[in-house]
Amino acid sequence: MSANEGSLIENCARGWCARMMESVAIIGGTGDEGRGLALRWARAGIRVILGSRDAQRAASVAEEIARRAGGAARVEGAENAAAASGSRVVILTIPFEAQAATLKHIQKALQPGAVLISTTVPLAAAVGDRATRVLGVWQGSAAEQAAAFAPEGVKVAGAFHNVSAALLESDHEVECDAIICTDDAEAREAAAELARAIPGVRAVDGGALENCRIVEQITALLITVNIRNKVKHAGIRITGI
Amino acid sequence: MSANEGSLIENCARGWCARMMESVAIIGGTGDEGRGLALRWARAGIRVILGSRDAQRAASVAEEIARRAGGAARVEGAENAAAASGSRVVILTIPFEAQAATLKHIQKALQPGAVLISTTVPLAAAVGDRATRVLGVWQGSAAEQAAAFAPEGVKVAGAFHNVSAALLESDHEVECDAIICTDDAEAREAAAELARAIPGVRAVDGGALENCRIVEQITALLITVNIRNKVKHAGIRITGI
Numbered sequence: 001m002s003a004n005e006g007s008l009i010e011n012c013a014r015g016w017c018a019r020m021m022e023s024v025a026i027i028g029g030t031g032d033e034g035r036g037l038a039l040r041w042a043r044a045g046i047r048v049i050l051g052s053r054d055a056q057r058a059a060s061v062a063e064e065i066a067r068r069a070g071g072a073a074r075v076e077g078a079e080n081a082a083a084a085s086g087s088r089v090v091i092l093t094i095p096f097e098a099q100a101a102t103l104k105h106i107q108k109a110l111q112p113g114a115v116l117i118s119t120t121v122p123l124a125a126a127v128g129d130r131a132t133r134v135l136g137v138w139q140g141s142a143a144e145q146a147a148a149f150a151p152e153g154v155k156v157a158g159a160f161h162n163v164s165a166a167l168l169e170s171d172h173e174v175e176c177d178a179i180i181c182t183d184d185a186e187a188r189e190a191a192a193e194l195a196r197a198i199p200g201v202r203a204v205d206g207g208a209l210e211n212c213r214i215v216e217q218i219t220a221l222l223i224t225v226n227i228r229n230k231v232k233h234a235g236i237r238i239t240g241i
Numbered sequence: 242m243s244a245n246e247g248s249l250i251e252n253c254a255r256g257w258c259a260r261m262m263e264s265v266a267i268i269g270g271t272g273d274e275g276r277g278l279a280l281r282w283a284r285a286g287i288r289v290i291l292g293s294r295d296a297q298r299a300a301s302v303a304e305e306i307a308r309r310a311g312g313a314a315r316v317e318g319a320e321n322a323a324a325a326s327g328s329r330v331v332i333l334t335i336p337f338e339a340q341a342a343t344l345k346h347i348q349k350a351l352q353p354g355a356v357l358i359s360t361t362v363p364l365a366a367a368v369g370d371r372a373t374r375v376l377g378v379w380q381g382s383a384a385e386q387a388a389a390f391a392p393e394g395v396k397v398a399g400a401f402h403n404v405s406a407a408l409l410e411s412d413h414e415v416e417c418d419a420i421i422c423t424d425d426a427e428a429r430e431a432a433a434e435l436a437r438a439i440p441g442v443r444a445v446d447g448g449a450l451e452n453c454r455i456v457e458q459i460t461a462l463l464i465t466v467n468i469r470n471k472v473k474h475a476g477i478r479i480t481g482i
Contacts, residue, residue, distance in 0.1 A: 133451075164481070204466065205466070205469040206462060206465060206466065207373065207469050208465075210374075211373070211462055213458075214455075214461060217454075217455045218455065221420070221447060221452060221456065224448035225445065225448075225479055225482065228446040228447070229445075231481055231482050232481075233481040234480065234481045236478065236479060237477065238463075238475055240416060240473075240474040240476050241470045241475055
């Protein structure tokens with residue numbers, strides 16, 4: 001156990017986890033993946049702040065998700081930077097082609113010490129090629145690009161890349177692991193908490209942030225598997241753990 | 242269904258599959274992955290020709306595997322080129338650093354129209370870096386490199402990358418999919434037959450050969466998962482198909 005992990009467990013005992021999870025901001029949250037995650041987390045009782053470039057669109061999608069989630073679901077909409085400023089945990093669900101620009105836009109809004117979780121996959125569809133292929137990213141992966149554009153002190157993880165957006169938005173059980181890659185123990189714990197909040201999603205420790213280079217690409221492979229097998233919600237499970 | 246697939250089904254009806262599977266050559270078969278696959282296929286009743294640079298070593302490992310497989314297991318040893326010349330289906334289980342040289346060596350021995358299945362992963366361990374990382378391969382993947390070094394008419398697939406060698410060699414049930422990537426219907430069918438011959442291994446259509454770029458890398462991720470979770474046989478299952 002690293003010193004970082006030791007202090008994390010102490011922090012959790014002092015309510016760190018609960019404070020971290022007071023709310024989750026989803027940047028680009030009106031897209032498919034964002035809406036799906038918002039719906040599932042709202043159902044789990046987590047307060048969700050849905051970000052969009054257009055605050056009005058964010059508000060209307062948030063209202064729709066709250067209605068679908070039912071009960072005491074708490075989902076609000078906000079412009080992306082406003083959404084980012086309001087939460088200790090910020091999820092990026094933006095297409096790869098917009099990730100860097102969006103991060104520059106929300107950079108100053110992020111709280112010091114915030115956890116930033118990238119779900120983005122650099123699909124070659126970003127440049128008009130196929131969604132079954134990926135682009136080479138200078139930093140190694142979309143998550144490492146996010147880390148490069150994040151302010152110092154922000155803790156970056158990659159997760160939820162392989163969980164089908166359509167499945168999250170449906171009422172079906174999710175059958176997919178969230179492989180979490182990060183160099184920070186708090187970011188790992190936050191991502192794992194969010195994974196466990198979705199029935200059928202299991203948090204798997206995928207090691208260092210650089211391993212997002214592999215995990216992101218698995219999504220492109222799953223798109224191939226969907227096409228070749230005429231299914232819609234292919235996912236993955238790690239076996240033997 | 243492509244014309245190729247149509248004729249494949251006809252060919253199968255005429256006993257093509259059975260002829261293809263008369264024997265399987267495993268090049269570099271005295272290594273961990275080769276021994277494990279040989280054991281499982283021998284148990285399934287498939288005749289295995291185990292290749293090695295050293296014919297004597299091949300013979301002694303073949304004898305040991307035949308004993309472990311029991312019953313009427315047929316396992317023989319041979320020098321790599323001799324092994325390659327004797328089978329319509331040839332499996333490459335050599336470390337990445339030796340793949341190109343080995344292919345040059347067996348090139349002329351391969352039968353016209355043979356199926357060549359690469360299981361090789363370009364782990365960065367090949368150049369003294371970690372086994373949790375991969376090398377960039379000029380052709381895109383180890384399997385595409387194999388295709389570049391194979392004689393014209395040889396049908397190349399990638400498969401079995403993610404199946405733990407240690408698990409194959411053990412008496413435990415295998416719990417892992419074989420994701421098959423190829424541009425050739427006969428190569429896909431041969432790889433799928435070999436996958437189905439191992440209890441617990443499922444053949445999954447992973448699309449074109451170029452998708453080996455992703456499937457090979459998953460092995461490096463599974464090595465991380467093994468380390469981080471203190472297990473030995475992490476594997477993957479595709480869900481939702």
